[in-house]
Structures are given as structure tokens and as C-alpha cells.
Amino acid sequence: xxxxxxxIGMIIVTQTVVGILGxxxxxxxxxxxxxxxxxxxxxxxxxxxxxVANSLVLLCKGVPHTMAVFGWKHMCSDVGCKLLFFLHRxxxxxxxxxxxxxxxxxxxxxxxxxxxWAALKVTAPKYMVLSIFxxxxxxxxxxxIFPFNMTGKWSGKNITEERDFGYCISIFTDKTDNAMYxxxxxxxxxxxxxxxxxxxxxxxxxLYRHKQQVQHIRRTHASSRSSPESRxxxxxxxxxxxxxxxxxxxxxxxxxxxxxxxxxxxLVDITIIIAACFPTVxxxxxxxxxxxxHRLYFAGIRNAKSSTIMRKV
Numbered sequence: 670x671x672x673x674x675x676x677i678g679m680i681i682v683t684q685t686v687v688g689i690l691g692x693x694x695x696x697x698x699x700x701x702x703x704x705x706x707x708x709x710x711x712x713x714x715x716x717x718x719x720x721v722a723n724s725l726v727l728l729c730k731g732v733p734h735t736m737a738v739f740g741w742k743h744m745c746s747d748v749g750c751k752l753l754f755f756l757h758r759x760x761x762x763x764x765x766x767x768x769x770x771x772x773x774x775x776x777x778x779x780x781x782x783x784x785x786w787a788a789l790k791v792t793a794p795k796y797m798v799l800s801i802f803x804x805x806x807x808x809x810x811x812x813x814i815f816p817f818n819m820t821g822k823w824s825g826k827n828i829t830e831e832r833d834f835g836y837c838i839s840i841f842t843d844k845t846d847n848a849m850y851x852x853x854x855x856x857x858x859x860x861x862x863x864x865x866x867x868x869x870x871x872x873x874x875x876l877y878r879h880k881q882q883v884q885h886i887r888r889t890h891a892s893s894r895s896s897p898e899s900r901x902x903x904x905x906x907x908x909x910x911x912x913x914x915x916x917x918x919x920x921x922x923x924x925x926x927x928x929x930x931x932x933x934x935x936l937v938d939i940t941i942i943i944a945a946c947f948p949t950v951x952x953x954x955x956x957x958x959x960x961x962x963h964r965l966y967f968a969g970i971r972n973a974k975s976s977t978i979m980r981k982v
Contacts, residue, residue, distance in 0.1 A: 685731030688949035723948035725760025751816030762808035772868035
């Protein structure tokens with residue numbers, strides 16, 4: 670049993686370290702590109718906030734849970750437990766909202782000028798900053814009550830009904846209040862998930878119609894002109910589908926946790942691992958499809974080579 674907990678702990682710590690390094694390096698790349706004067710796309714602002722949100726999820730859940738798995742007790746006070754859970758919930762919510770906004774924004778961008786979304790093609794980028802700001806504020810307001818139902822595992826409080834989450838415990842109150850608050854927490858997630866699925870299906874339909882039109886055009890420059898948008902759309906579809914897949918798995922585990930009054934330690938650990946999959950994988954998906962980051966890496970390699978040549982001369 671101890672060996673299985675050790676293996677789970679190693680998986681969690683590997684996820685946390687790899688995910689944090691990936692998100693941090695990608696965020697640094699965007700910052701360097703900004704100071705180098707590269708003109709970033711309008712969606713890059715959303716991706717930056719997605720990176721920050723994913724980093725919060727990994728830092729506020731992966732690090733303390735790894736310490737709890739390895740038996741490092743008393744590392745988290747009552748206040749620290751509440752703060753970590755609050756920041757984790759906010760980061761998770763902003764990650765969901767960012768994927769939703771990214772998908773909806775891309776649908777508006779690639780929609781034909783004769784569609785009903787044509788009027789938003791020009792105005793949508795202007796509301797990008799406001800939309801992101803509202804996402805952070807909304808998630809903070811929705812999750813502000815969450816810390817009141819959590820307490821540190823080693824706070825010394827006498828609690829009759831509780832649910833163990835590794836380094837924190839959830840306090841059971843009135844079942845009706847818990848159900849109402851669970852519905853309040855679930856509503857933004859379900860709304861964002863529905864919009865993401867709708868945007869994904871719309872993008873697939875638009876790409877299919879565009880492919881049918883291109884097949885009737887013999888000139889190659891017409892198809893090459895639209896290829897960057899097609900590649901960006903396919904990447905956002907990949908990012909969104911990856912998110913939806915891991916979100917559904919995570920939601921199944923969350924439902925199982927809610928059904929069991931005293932969930933097993935193994936179920937809690939598996940839930941943590943699945944919840945950290947998307948924040949860990951997403952920065953590497955972004956790196957593989959972001960041409961601006963590729964230019965930065967290639968520029969760094971060229972500068973390193975030139976510096977080496979100059980030193981030899």
C-alpha cells in the first residue's frame with residue numbers, strides 16, 4: 670500500500686514539475702516576444718491568462734498534495750489551506766473560461782462576412798481585455814464562499830463530519846445549502862463547456878464548408894491565403910477537445926467524490942492526477958503550434974551560434 674502511495678506521489682510531483690516548467694517557459698517566451706517588438710495575435714492575450722490559470726492550478730493543488738502524499742504533515746495551516754483551495758478554484762475556473770472565450774473568438778474570426786457574426790469580427794477584439802477581467806472577477810465571486818467550508822487537516826478543530834482531501838478537509842453543513850452551492854459552482858462550468866462544444870462544432874462546420882469551396886478553385890494562392898486561419902482553427906479545436914476530454918474525466922471523479930461520504934485516498938489522488946493533466950499538457954501543445962515561440966527559439970539558437978563564432982574569431 671505504501672508503495673502505491675509512493676508511485677502516486679511521484680506521478681503527481683512529475684506532473685507538477687513538468688507542468689510548471691512548461692507554463693513558466695511559455696509565459697517567459699511571450700514576455701520576451703513582447704519586449705522584442707513582435708506583433709502577437711489578439712488571441713495571445715487569452716493564452717497568457719490560460720497559462721497563468723494553469724500555473725495556479727498546478728501550484729495550489731499539486732505542490733501541497735504531493736507533500737501530503739509523502740507524509741509531510743503540518744505544512745499547511747488553516748488559513749493556508751483556505752487560500753490554496755480558493756486560488757485553485759479560481760485558476761480552474763479561469764482556465765475553463767479562457768478555453769471557452771478562445772473557441773468563441775475563433776468562431777467569430779473565421780466566420781464569413783455574410784454571416785450573422787460579421788458585425789462582431791471587428792468589435793470582438795476590443796472587448797478581449799474586458800472579457801478576461803470579468804472572468805477573473807466572476808470566478809473570485811463565485812468561489813469566495815468555498816474557503817469557509819474548508820479547514821486545515823491538522824488545525825486541531827473537532828469536526829464530526831468531514832471529507833478528507835489529503836492536506837485539507839471539507840466540512841459538512843446543511844445538505845440543502847451544499848446542493849445549492851454546488852449548483853452555483855457548476856453553472857459557470859456547464860455554461861462554458863456548452864459554449865466550447867458549440868464553438869467546436871461550428872468551427873468544424875465552417876472548415877468543412879471552406880474546404881468544399883476551395884475544391885472548386887484551381888488557383889493555389891487562394892487556398893494558401895486561408896491556410897494560417899485554418900491551422901489556427903484546427904489547433905484551437907485540438908486544444909478545446911483535449912480540455913473537454915480531461916474535464917469530463919475530472920467531472921466523473923468529482924461526482925464519485927461527492928457520492929462517497931468518506932472517499933478513499935486512492936480516489937482523491939486519482940482525481941488530483943486527472944485534474945492536473947490539462948494544465949500539464951496544454952503548454953506543450955501551445956509550444957508545438959505557436960509560430961511566434963518557434964521564431965524566438967530559432968532566434969536564440971542563431972544568437973548563440975553567432976556568439977560562439979565571434980568568440981572563436
